Amino acid sequence: MKTIHLYIFGLGNVGSKLIQQVLESHEFFKKQQHLNLRIVGLANSRRVYTTSKGITADWKNEFSKHSQVREEKSFYEFSEDYQVPKIAIDATASKELSKFYPEIAGQGFHIVTANKIANTLSQEFYDQLRAILNSQNLKFEYETNVGAGLPIVQTVRDLYHSGEQVFAINGVFSGSLGYIFNRYSQEDVLFSQVVMDALQNGFTEPDPREDLSGNDVARKLLVLAREAGLKLEFEDIEIENLVVPQLQTYSLNQFLTELSSLDEQMQQRKNDLKPNEVLRHLGQLDVRNQTLTVSLQAVSKDSPAGQLQGSDGFFEIYSESYTKEPLVIKGAGAGREVTARGLLSDIVKIGRSLKQQPVPQFCVN
Numbered sequence: 083m084k085t086i087h088l089y090i091f092g093l094g095n096v097g098s099k100l101i102q103q104v105l106e107s108h109e110f111f112k113k114q115q116h117l118n119l120r121i122v123g124l125a126n127s128r129r130v131y132t133t134s135k136g137i138t139a140d141w142k143n144e145f146s147k148h149s150q151v152r153e154e155k156s157f158y159e160f161s162e163d164y165q166v167p168k169i170a171i172d173a174t175a176s177k178e179l180s181k182f183y184p185e186i187a188g189q190g191f192h193i194v195t196a197n198k199i200a201n202t203l204s205q206e207f208y209d210q211l212r213a214i215l216n217s218q219n220l221k222f223e224y225e226t227n228v229g230a231g232l233p234i235v236q237t238v239r240d241l242y243h244s245g246e247q248v249f250a251i252n253g254v255f256s257g258s259l260g261y262i263f264n265r266y267s268q269e270d271v272l273f274s275q276v277v278m279d280a281l282q283n284g285f286t287e288p289d290p291r292e293d294l295s296g297n298d299v300a301r302k303l304l305v306l307a308r309e310a311g312l313k314l315e316f317e318d319i320e321i322e323n324l325v326v327p328q329l330q331t332y333s334l335n336q337f338l339t340e341l342s343s344l345d346e347q348m349q350q351r352k353n354d355l356k357p358n359e360v361l362r363h364l365g366q367l368d369v370r371n372q373t374l375t376v377s378l379q380a381v382s383k384d385s386p387a388g389q390l391q392g393s394d395g396f397f398e399i400y401s402e403s404y405t406k407e408p409l410v411i412k413g414a415g416a417g418r419e420v421t422a423r424g425l426l427s428d429i430v431k432i433g434r435s436l437k438q439q440p441v442p443q444f445c446v447n
């Protein structure tokens with residue numbers, strides 16, 4: 083049996099669902115995979131809780147009763163006492179935390195992340211992080227950076243590493259914007275109302291402006307571009323921003339209060355559609371020309387993107403072996419359940435790749 087200690091940063095939509103899935107599947111992992119996944123650390127932006135026994139289904143109570151004010155080294159000091167592999171899981175959207183990945187790796191943690199920021203900081207940071215991880219034989223998994231639980235990152239990586247040239251990746255990269263524009267195009271509803279519904283259903287980023295500004299899709303394009311071997315920066319991406327300048331500087335609460343100021347411009351875009359068209363938010367990565375574009379477009383209802391429903395994402399990958407007909411991946415591209423499952427799949431992948439470790443007596447259930 084391999085015992086692995088999990089430390090989860092971020093207890094929101096995705097983090098909470100991940101905790102539930104780990105606890106529910108605990109026996110399955112032990113029996114089927116010989117993995118004892120034990121959540122020993124929880125953190126939000128302010129507080130931290132550690133327990134060598136592992137948290138239980140009553141973790142919210144445990145956290146509120148026993149958590150302590152978070153300090154930079156909280157997890158490091160605790161983890162030093164246990165000679166078992168440890169994985170830090172980032173289920174936040176924090177830039178600050180992303181910048182700590184090299185230090186977290188320096189403390190011997192494997193890293194699994196749903197947060198796209200570390201992979202979309204400068205190319206220099208990207209390369210340095212990988213150098214640190216590799217020098218310590220540590221794993222870094224981030225399948226949920228693109229398409230939530232859909233297998234996009236691994237597919238592009240596998241193509242690239244098998245010597246296949248990837249030419250282009252196009253599609254609807256955002257489950258949140260998929261949900262928003264699929265509904266907005268079909269229903270007689272205010273744009274602001276659909277955005278609020280998407281936020282409440284856990285489909286958007288913590289700040290929905292990250293989606294509406296095009297930045298979140300831009301990050302996904304950059305993650306895939308780098309996976310396909312390009313050395314590019316975030317500033318190289320051409321992005322259409324759907325947030326009017328006045329709302330860009332507001333606090334999140336102010337922005338949500340003023341959300342209806344987006345209604346008029348979006349209604350105009352809807353009025354401009356021809357009868358057979360719908361609005362879709364598209365990402366286009368042209369690997370050969372090294373161009374990345376993010377924009378809202380009118381597409382035919384009959385096109386593959388035009389036919390999408392719900393929070394579906396849609397990815398067309400063109401490469402040497404998929405020239406005329408692309409390799410297509412489609413399915414829920416956002417949502418707490420699918421994203422948490424994607425994180426869990428990355429955790430299990432790391433667990434399975436690790437050598438059997440002797441489990442110290444005090445760690446046995």
Ligand SMILES: NC(=O)C1=CN([C@@H]2O[C@H](COP(=O)(O)OP(=O)(O)OC[C@H]3O[C@@H](n4cnc5c(N)ncnc54)[C@H](OP(=O)(O)O)[C@@H]3O)[C@@H](O)[C@H]2O)C=CC1
Pocket residue numbers: 091092093094095096097125126127128172173174175176178179196197198226227229230257284285286287288415416417418421
């Ligand atoms: N929702 C989805 O469909 C998908 C989400 N993702 C990614 O998952 C991540 C989380 O999304 P989601 O769960 O919806 O977000 P939520 O807003 O629901 O939760 C974010 C959590 O992160 C915590 N947090 C913020 N900053 C820090 C920090 N510095 N250290 C520790 N914890 C911190 C917050 O704590 P506090 O309450 O104290 O602020 C909160 O618990 C994002 O990066 C998102 O892009 C990826 C794919 C799909």
Ligand SMILES: N[C@@H](CC=O)C(=O)O
Pocket residue numbers: 227229230255256257258259285286287293298415416417
């Ligand atoms: N905002 C994201 C959610 C996960 O990354 C998306 O729309 O896909």
